[in-house]
Amino acid sequence: MSKEEFISTGIEKLDALLEGGAPKGYAVLILGTPGSSIEILSKQLATTGKVLYFTTEETETEVLATMKRFGWSNKDIRIVDIASRYSETILSGEEKRVSVYEQRSKIKLKELIEIGSSGTPPIQKGGEDFLAILSNEIKNTSSEKIIINSLDFFLNQYTQEEVIRTIQAAKICNIQNKGVLFMTMTRGIHGDIFERKMEGLADCVLELEVLQKGSTFERFLAVKKMKNYAKKIGIARYAIDSDGFILEMIERIM
C-alpha cells in the first residue's frame, strides 16, 4: 500500500490503526457519544495538510485557543466560523426550548409581519442559509482536508433530507479534490434510521465511545466501517493527554 493513496489524519497512531491513513477521496463519519471528545479529535485532525474547517459549536477564537493549548500547528487552516454567524442572526443553537419571549425579541416585528403576510413558510429568512454556506465553501475549496464539526447543528436547522443532499454534493467535490472529508455527529440523537443512512453514505465510520467500568471510564475508538478495506475494521482504546489523543491498539476483527 503506497503512501500516496492515503492522507495522514495528523494522529500517528490513528494512521497506524487505519494502516496508512485516510484513503484519498473518502468521506469519514465520526460518531461520538457526548463526552467522547470528538471535538478534540476534529481539531487534532486539522493539524496536518491544507484544511477547511467548519465550526458550528465554537467560535474561531475558541478553536484556535484549544489548538494552541495542545500545542498543535494551525498553519494551513481556513476556519469557517458558522457559530459566530449564527449567534449573530438568531439564538445560539441550544437543544432546549428557549422561552418564547426571548426568541421573539430576536426577530423584528416588521419582519414577522412580512413573513406572516407572504403566506409561504420561509426557509431561514432573516437569517443566513448555513447549509448553502457549507455547500459553497466546499465547492470552491482546493483543501485536501475538509472537517465539519459538527453535523448536529445543520440537523437542528434543516431537514434530514436537505442535509443528506448537501453531504452527497460535498462528497463529490471531495472525490474530485482527492481529499478527505471528516464529519462529526453525535450518536443517539438523530434517530437510528438517519444514523444508518449516514453510515451508509460514509466511506469510513469511526466511532468514539466512553464506557464506565467500575470507578473509571474507558474510552474506545472503533473503526466500524472502511469501504473496500475489510481488514481495517478494529478497535483501539484511547486517552487524551496534554498533547492530544493517545491510542492503544486492542484488536482487529479477522
Added chain:
Amino acid sequence: MANVLIDGLKERISNAIKINQSIGILLPGSNYSDLLQALFEYMSSQPEDVWVYVTITKPYETLAKEFEFIEESKHITFIDCISRAAGITKTYPNCIYIESPTMLEKLGLEVMNVFKEVNNERRKYLVIDSLSNLMIYNDPDIVTEFFYHITNRTRARNIHTISLAIEEEGMDKYLNRLIYLNDKILKVRDSFI
C-alpha cells in the same frame, strides 16, 4: 278580435296605473297569453320608465322567444324565479336569477336592489307574475307576509306594482284576500267592457 282585446287591456292598464299605486289583475287562465302580450307591449312603449318583471310562471328564455323585443329593452329587468329550480342554467344579460321560488327574502332584496340604482325622476314599476304561482311553491301565509312586505317597501319608494292572479273555480281564499289588497282590481274577461 285579439287586437281589440289587447289594445283594450293596454288602455285599462295604463289608466289604472296613472291613478293607483298598486293594481291587481284577475284573469282566467285562457286569457293569460293575451294579457302578457298587452302588458309587454305596454311596457316596451314606455322606455323612459323602469320596469322590473318578476316571473314565477314562465322562464325568461320562453318569454324572450315569444316577445322578441324584450331582449333589446334596456329599461326592463327580469327576475326569473323558476329557471334555476327547473334546472335551466343559461344566463341572459338583462335577467337576474333566483335559485328557488321559496327564496322570497332574496327576491325582495333583488327587486329593491334594481330600483336602488334608478334615477328618481323615472317612473318605477314592478310586475309580479304571478301571485297564484307563488302560492304553488309557498305556504299562503308566507306569500301573504311577502306581499305585505313588498308592497310596503314599494309604496315607500313610489314604485307602482302590478300583481297577476289566475282566476280559478273556487279561488283560494288567500289569493282572493291578497289580490284585493291592491288599490285597484282589473278583471279580465273574454268579452269585457
Added chain:
Amino acid sequence: MQESEFQKKEICKTGIEELDVMLGGGIPIGSTVLVVGSSGSGKTTLCMQFLINGAKQGERGVFFTITEPLFKLTKNMEGFEFYDKKLIESGMVNLIDLRIISERLGLDTEKYTVEDASALLDILRDIADELNVKRLIIDSITALCYRLQTPEMIRDFIFKLGSSLAAMKCTTLLTSEVPPRKFQYSQYGIEEFISDGIFFLGDIERKGDLIRTFQIVKMRGAAHSRTKSAMSISSKNGIELAPLLRSRE
C-alpha cells in the same frame, strides 16, 4: 344633537346596510364580537367584507387566519366583487397567516403554555399597534381556544385581547365554529361570555330549501334589533340581509 354626534363617532360601521340599521348605526367602537356559525355559513365572508368596507372608509384592518392558509383565503375571496386587491396591496387590509407566525415563535400546534399564550397575545397586540388598525379579525377563535385548553386560559386570553384592542379603539370580530343545527355559540362555552356582541349565522329549512339566517344575539352598548334576518351571499353584492318572513318557522 350633540349627543348623537358623539355617538356617531363611537360607531364602527360594518358597511352592510341592513346590518348597520339593525345595530342602530353600527358596532360600538372597540367591541369584541363573536361571529358564530357552522362551516360554510358565511363567517369569513362577513368578516372580510367588514374589513374591506372599513378600508374603503380609510380604516386599516388586519385579518388573522388560523383555520385556512392564506392562499386559500384569497382564492375564495377573489370571486367576490367587493374584494379589492388594491386595498391589500396598499396595506389598508392586511392578511396574516397566524400559523406561520406561531411557528416562528416556536409555539406548539397542539398546546399553549401560559407563556405561549402571553407571547401570542403580545404579538397580536403589537401587530395591531404597528399596523395601526381599527378593525381586526381572528378566523377562528375556536382554533386558538383549542390550543389554550383550559377555561381559565381561554377566558384570560379573550379578555386581555379584547381589553387591549378596545384601548386601541380597534373593533374585533372573532369567528366561532359550531356544529350545524346546534343552538350553541361556541365550542368551549366561554367565548360568548367575554364578547361584547354575538352574531349568529344559521339556517332554516323551508320547503326543502335551506335559507341562510342572521341574528344579532347580543350587542352591548347598542340598541339592536332582535329580529332574525334572511341572509344572501352573492358574488356581486357579498352579504345582504333582509327581514325573514316569519310564518311557518
